[in-house]
Amino acid sequence: MPTRRRWKPKWSEPCPCASGNKFKDCCWRCLPDFDIGKAYFQAIKENRFDRALVATRADITQYTIWHKTNTAPVIARSGAVSKLLRIDVNALGDYVSRLSWLYFRLELWKDWPAVLERLRSNIQHPSWYKRITYHLAFHYLGPGGDRGKARQELAKAGPITKKEDDLELLRLYGDLEFDDLPFAARIEILDRILELDDDRENQLQYRGAKAVQYFMIGDAQTAEQQLSDALAMVQQTEKDDPLEGYEKHIYCRLLQLKGSVRHDKQILKASALEFQALLLEPNWTRSGKANIHREICNSYRYAGEWDQAETASREAIALDGSQLDKVHLAECLLYLKDTDAAASEIDAVERETLPHHEFEDFVFAYSAIAIWSNKAERLTEAKTLLQGLGTADPIFNDRRLNLLLRVTETLASGNASAAAKNDSTPTGGVATASSFFLLQPTLAGLGIDFSEVLEYMARKTPKDTPDGLD
Ligand SMILES: [Zn+2]
Structure with missing residues (x-):
């Protein structure tokens, strides 16, 4: 093997860690060499995030030196996109993910896009530029962010197909674009994600996502098969791992979904108990706890256990007062036969703040309440809402059309028929739409908040060590 000339940043040039400082004033003193990553984990353990930032910067500089010394010359010589390159993009990408979390945690988030621009030249290859684009798009999903801008940014990565190798990019693509993709394209993307990562968490989440897709086109049988396979995987591995x-959260959701697909009350109640057990774990944020109560409410709503569902929705509201929880509470009150309370609860919902699928929940609950209350204004409003609702997924579109028929009929006859009342209960269709989308590929929407997603990325250890090191 020829001796490679070790690449080093120039003294007075910007440091490769993208801090904005010159190398001589930055990482050169603390390059970790083969102890890469150690100082970071130590600092995290001690909750010293400022030190973790210094350590991660040095890790990035170290890895960049390795890349430019070992891999870059190979690419320059042969032009081939080698396995080495893939390893470097993933490993350096993981350090950059840690850096993103620290920028967020240390309230430096506004500087983050500029840092990313500086990191662009660390690996001079389109697959790295894509990774930078991924982070820029992800940045827009943060607090006060804008999904539209995230989508625009992601589009710069070029068309994303079933041949894409970048798992993170595929996941983000799933999160941002799934609603606009046809069924076959969605399945292709999900299969690709499953193919690229054997990790159990990835398998559970994306098999669950496939089940949701089949369920939404009305193929309950395949959906159930997918869910059973995923749950069997847990049974087989749980003892050793x-x-x-x-x-755990995903497992509970798979169970809930299976109960829902099979209309099986026992499974649904079992899923509620599993979620209860999750609450006993330490370190939940308020919004994290509220999310679990929302899940418990969902399990009981699908099981038709309205008292327990009501309690759970009130717990969620007390914790973080989400508008979606109010929609669910209104629904519980309706099926507990308190139509007036349900009506005043649904009227208090700030409907304009609800995102797409949560708005669907609102419209379905509003329409059911309108039918049961049999008031002309309410029915007229429900009719307008149902007509204006654009829902592409067959199972929810069926529910929309059915409710539209019942609302129109009740409005015309001045009386809600038994059939209309029956169709506006959960047995007449799926109770709500929004929770089914939680098992879609998702980064920022896993029922956890944005900073928790970043923390999750920060805990990830890069799997591959750099190849060809001297
Ligand atoms: Zn530096």
């Missing part, structure tokens, strides 16, 4: 963190 207990479920942790998000995996």
Whole structure:
């Protein structure tokens, strides 16, 4: 093997860690060499985030030196996109993910896009530029962000197909674009994600996502098969490798979904108990707890256990007062036969703040309440809402059209028929739309908040070590 000339940043040039400082004033003193990553984990353990930032910057500089010394010359010589390059993009990408979390945690988020621009030249290859684009798009999903801008940014990565190798990019693509993709394209993307990562958490989440897709086109049988396979995977591995963190959450959701697809009350109640058990774990944020109560409410709503569902929705509201929880509370009150209370609860919902699928929930609940209350103004409003609702997924479109028929009929006859009342209960269709989308590929919408997603990325350890090191 020829001796490689070790690449080093120039003394007075910007440091490769993208801090904005010159190398001589930045990382050169603390390059970790083969102890890469160690100082970061130590600092995290001690909750010293400022030190973690210094350590991660040095890790990035170290890895960049390795890349430019070992991999870059190979690419320059042969032009081939090698396995080495893939390893470098993933490893350096993971350090950049940590850096993103620290910028967020240390309230430096506004500087983050400029840092990313500086990191662009660390690996001079389109697959790295794509990774930078991914981070820029992800940045727009943060607090006060804008999904539209995130989509515009992601579009710069070029068309994303079933041949895409970048797992993170595929996941983000799923999160941002799924609603606009046809069924076959969605399945292709999900299969690609499953193919690229054997990790159990990835398998559970994306098999669950496939089940949701089949369920939404009305193929309950395939949906159930997918869910059973995923749940069997947990049974087979759980003893040697207990479920942790998000995996547990995903497992509970798979159980809930299976109960819902099979209309099986026992499974649904079992899923509610599993969610209850999750609440016993330490370190939940308020919004994290509220999310779990929302899930418990969903399990009981699908099981038709309205008292318990009501309690759970009130717990969620007390914790963070989401508008979606109010929609669910209104629904519980309706099926507990308190139509007036349900009506005043649904009127208090700030409907304009609800995102797409949550707005669907609102419209379905509003329409059911309108039918049961049999008031002309309410029915007219429900009719307008249902007509204006654009929902592409067959199962929810069926529910929309059915409710539209019942609302129109009740309005014309001045009386809600038994059939109309029956169709506006959960047995007449799926109770709500929004929770089914939680198992879609998602980064920022896993029922956890944005900073928790970033923390999750920050805990990830890069799997591959750089190849060809001297
Ligand atoms: Zn530096």
